Amino acid sequence: MPETNASRVLKRTDAEAVYAVCGYLKRYLTGFAIEDGYVIADRGSVTMYTDARYIESAQKFFTGKPGFSVEEMTADNTPAKRLKKYKSVGIPFALTSYPDYKKLEELNVQLVDAMPAFTACMAVKTAEELSAIERACAIAEEGFLKLLPEIREGMTERECAARLEYEMRMAGAEGTSFDTIAAFGANASVPHHETDDTPLRFGDEILIDFGCKKNGYCSDITRTFLFGDDKKHEEFKELYARVLAAHELFKEKFRAGMTGREGDALARDYLAGYGLDKYFTHSLGHGIGLNIHEEPRLSPKSGTVFQDGMVFSDEPGVYFAGKAGIRIEDTVFLRDGKVHSFMHRTDKNLLII
Helix, strand or coil, X not given: CCCCHHHHHHHHHCCCEEEECCHHHHHHHHCCCCCCCEEEEECCCEEEEECHHHHHHHHHHHCCCCCEEEEECCCCCCHHHHHCCCCEEEECHHHCCHHHHHXXXXXXXXXXXXXXXXXXXXXXXXXXXHHHHHHHHHHHHHHHHHHXXXXXXXXXXXXXXXXXXXXXXXXXXXXXXXXXXXXXXXXXXXXXXXXXXXXXXXXXXXEEEECEEECCEECCEEEEEECCCCCCCHHHHHHHHHHHHHHHHHHHHCECCCXXXXXXXXXXXXXXXXXXXXXXXXXXXXXCCCCCCEEEEECCCCCCECCCCEEEEECCEEEECCCEEEECEEEEEEECCEEEECCCCCCCCCCEC
């Protein structure tokens, strides 16, 4: 059986089998998304147990993939009956409820925490995973470029977000990575503003934080720009240049082998040189994959050592309560020890439309 995500997790878990009920872990082990059911992976096979809704499509998906199979959940395919043959089973302790843990304990198998293995394996993407993220990023940028000519005075934040999500869907997205954030004017001072019915006015800044999914994998991008130049944004333009410089400095200086703490400091220390670090109120970045937020982290507390194959955001920002906010974000990855961006089509220099 060739190396798979399941075999990588098993190798790190040191258990005879891994058992997953959580949705994204089931997808990580199999590549296929199901709502209910469970997955058991051992040294020779990966079996998905689900209901009749998914059997036909799962069988087609697993065709040509040796070692993968799907079975319908029945009275003979309960976790208790399938797991009792193993001496040790890996489960994600952090994602397992106490009642479920006690039920598994009754099987008299050794329970091993598989969460560290899942976290470590998911942090380093395979070529197939990188390809899916690259496509998700391309779709997000395409959607944004198609949105720009549609932006008009009087449009609400909600309308702007809906138009962008439509364009991403039309370009091939399976869905959004998270609820799209569209913030006009002073609303951009809230890093995670809840998109509302605020109308766009001439001279407003626009901050849009968005992303989409392809083959289950996420993209994440933020662009900040101006809707017309009312000649009242000279300070804003200077601040934007500082944030962009911090964004680019990180990409230039960060290397595999550095920690998340060191990476965060590259941007944070640069902004501190202009007295802006106190307005940088979140971490520099987070891992991106099947989840929009996962390991590794770029933060003042992160001791994670970064390595090739990791995918994460580069998103410095500054926020001035009730006035303005600026964030510039790309989804990036490490290859040959250096940072590379998945975002190639959108210009990060300040855009005025």
